[in-house]
Amino acid sequence: MTISSIDQLHQLSLSALIPNSLSEGQLTNLPATMNKLALVSLNQVIQLLTNKQALTPLGDAQTATQIKTALNTAPRHEWLVDRWLVALTEHGLLQLQDHKYALTKVTPCTDIKAELQANYQALGFPSTMADAHIRVLASLSELISDQLDINQVLYQQSSPLVALAAYQTNYFTAYLNTALAQYLTTQIKPGPMVKILELGGGTGLLTDSIFQQISGRPVQYQFTDVSALFTKPMQTKLRTQIGARCRTLDIDRAFDEQAVPPASIDFIVAGNVLHNAQHIGHTLKHIRAALKLGGQLLFTESIADNPAMLTAMQFLLSPASDQVMLGHADCRANSSQVFIDGSTWQKQLEQAGLQLMWRLPQPNSPLSAAGQALFIATAI
Ligand SMILES: C[S@@+](CC[C@H](N)C(=O)[O-])C[C@H]1O[C@@H](n2cnc3c(N)ncnc32)[C@H](O)[C@@H]1O
Missing domain, CATH: 1.10.10 (Arc Repressor Mutant, subunit A)
Structure with a gap:
């Protein structure tokens, strides 16, 4: 199956939520x-x-x-x-x-x-x-x-x-993770092994969505996170998945210094991770360097503050007392913002050699209310 339009991807992802859980x-x-x-x-x-x-x-x-x-x-x-x-x-x-x-x-x-x-x-x-x-x-x-x-x-x-x-268990994230996984699956054709690298895999909600769709396909899947707190449990969980491995990887450091050779990866996926970059521009360049020409970056991100989260999970984003704030030297400098909007993402992607192809949800969708989006960009 091929997905020929953003609307088709939206409908496919929505049908995974309705009528199962969301009316x-x-x-x-x-x-x-x-x-x-x-x-x-x-x-x-x-x-x-x-x-x-x-x-x-x-x-x-x-x-x-x-x-x-x-x-x-x-x-x-x-x-x-x-x-x-x-x-x-x-x-x-x-x-x-x-x-x-x-x-x-x-x-x-x-x-x-x-x-x-x-x-x-x-x-x-x-x-x-x-x-x-x-x-x-x-x-x-x-x-x-x-x-x-x-x-x-x-x-x-x-x-x-x-x-x-x-x-991260909610309708907005489920919709975006499903959309990412659906799109990724349609890109994996029978033939040579496809290499997928997941960044900041954390508790594995995006990973679960992806494995629900891609099992049986010819993939080598690297689940990574900066912390072994997440990679160790995932190692146990993915032990029966052929071609999957788990290890640590820091998005703030060049990937070739972390055993990911340049131009070696077909797809890089990241669910709600890239805002954690110390410098978004540098991280996107590390990603671009690891991707093959024509390879794709698929990621979900918050593109606006969510007031509820500002009084809850966002405390986790404050730096330790001896560290600097995320983004202090990138496009977020002096803004007090951790999350950047969709057009700033597009510019940052372009500057790193990544062309934005698709973004979901469409602005008029009720699913845009959480200020989260899926971006699909191609290495050019
Ligand atoms: C909001 S969680 C994302 C969870 C995951 N993608 C999922 O779908 O369940 C953010 C993740 O980014 C990871 N992270 C934070 N800083 C990172 C870095 N510098 N390099 C790689 N991963 C990082 C955290 O350890 C955490 O697991």
Whole structure:
């Protein structure tokens, strides 16, 4: 089978979700549900700002620096407060004038627990995601001031592997992983071995989607991650898959220094990984160097902040106290942004010798509400 249009790939991937788990009605409601989740999360930030008197309903407007000081923000988390302020302003909860922020309204507390549980469920997350987010929201003050570490809060009741898998188990990610796997499969024709390299394989959700589709095809599959915490369990899981191997690989270092010869790989796949690059431009060049001419990079990424995640998993993206912020010297420098938008990805790909062919979901799809996308680019 060949996939001849982006719409065909969309329909194929959607049919894997509907009618199995997602109804047409739930699909239509995804943007509204995402918005409710954003507001519950952002209202908790407003509660924090008022509790700490960083902003008060009748008080003076404050600069970002004043707000960070009032929250006793640890330097490594300052970028997060910047992102909170942007999201709060975009959602109309703060007003920005002359570089100063003022409250527009303080919404009364609702039953956060019930709202998070209902909304996460409607987005296809397991209930452990709502539980973890409730714990993080209850500890925002301690987390932002580094009196508490996010790992202690997230992994309190489960292993890191289970907790990380939970936040990637949802309709948006399932759709994109299915689309990536479907597309990849149609590219593998009978004939010589096809070499696939997965980056940042983590808990293996993308890997699972791919193996559901490609089994029996002539592939050599390398599952890699920077951490042996992920490659070791995957080694056990993939031991019966012919042609699969697992090992560590760091996307911040040249791949040929890590036993991936130049121009040796047909497909490189990465699910929600590339934003972890210290320098996106350098990582894309490492990827381009490893791909054969005409080879393809297939990756999923967040292309916008997700306000709910800004008050949850995004604490994991703050650098350690002795390290620099992701992207401090690339296209994200001085922006406080970890995620770049679709057109910036396209430019970065082009600069590295990769031509963007397709991107999903289409902007008018309800599946675009999470700000995640699949990119398919060819090495030119
Ligand atoms: C959000 S998880 C992605 C999980 C995975 N792709 C999946 O579908 O389940 C991000 C992964 O990127 C990995 N990672 C972070 N920095 C990395 C680096 N410098 N090189 C390679 N992998 C990295 C992390 O260890 C983590 O497993």
